[in-house]
Amino acid sequence: MSLVAKYDVPAPRYTSYPTVPYWERTPTTEEWLGHWEKTLHRENSSWSLYLHIPFCETLCTFCGCNTIITKDHKRESPYAELIVKEWEIYLKNLPALSHKNVRQIHFGGGTPTFLAPDVLRSLVERLYTNIQLDPHFDGSIEIDPRRTLKEHLKVLKDLRFSRVSLGVQDFDRNVQRLVNRNQTFEQTEASVNWARDLGYSSINFDLIYGLPAQSPESIQHTIEKTVQLSPDRIALYSFAKVPWIKQIGRAHV
Numbered sequence: 001m002s003l004v005a006k007y008d009v010p011a012p013r014y015t016s017y018p019t020v021p022y023w024e025r026t027p028t029t030e031e032w033l034g035h036w037e038k039t040l041h042r043e044n045s046s047w048s049l050y051l052h053i054p055f056c057e058t059l060c061t062f063c064g065c066n067t068i069i070t071k072d073h074k075r076e077s078p079y080a081e082l083i084v085k086e087w088e089i090y091l092k093n094l095p096a097l098s099h100k101n102v103r104q105i106h107f108g109g110g111t112p113t114f115l116a117p118d119v120l121r122s123l124v125e126r127l128y129t130n131i132q133l134d135p136h137f138d139g140s141i142e143i144d145p146r147r148t149l150k151e152h153l154k155v156l157k158d159l160r161f162s163r164v165s166l167g168v169q170d171f172d173r174n175v176q177r178l179v180n181r182n183q184t185f186e187q188t189e190a191s192v193n194w195a196r197d198l199g200y201s202s203i204n205f206d207l208i209y210g211l212p213a214q215s216p217e218s219i220q221h222t223i224e225k226t227v228q229l230s231p232d233r234i235a236l237y238s239f240a241k242v243p244w245i246k247q248i249g250r251a252h253v
């Protein structure tokens, strides 16, 4: 508990730099492409790609991500098509992209596994056309165990993805009910086992503290269940109520 108290201070999440609150304005197209150009022409540079899939079938009430809540899976393919189209614009304007190695591709969301396995496969295969993967390339994806099939993980493993991050948050069913994220231990366990069977080299759990009805005992329970599944890495986020950014809360997958 003393460690929780020590580190429970508001701080930005360095998933991007500068962090989002410091992005004062959107760069113009010329500025944006100019930055890319400059970076790509640095010696020994490589680049990485983040792909955002915003769709989720249900809303977790702590969520601060950029989401579209829908059960309409007819939206998958048109969205994937738009990503490919945008990618083609980049390739046309920045020919150096085809000659510099791509070091990482990361799928975040939303729920990237909202896309059916064959849609994911076709999207990644089309992105791989005209680019060269770094010898140390690795791909990673955030998954929601409630919406993940073994086939999703198999498709991505075949495409050289090696790291997977599971949205878990809390194993306590009452806490889950209060934040509208009902996820059984068995669902999480199945995703972990599939990832291990397929040879993923890193499995991460996202957990959150500060959720409604959490107690030292419920957190202890979540820690015990986490230890039982033995992820390689844990990202423990604090829940932040920041209504000026999001009406209901802010935390990740």
Ligand code: SF4
Residues within 6 Å of the ligand: 055, 056, 058, 059, 060, 063, 064, 065, 067, 109, 110, 111, 144, 167, 252, 253
């Ligand atoms: S926490 Fe994850 S699954 Fe839940 S609404 Fe947010 S992005 Fe979707």
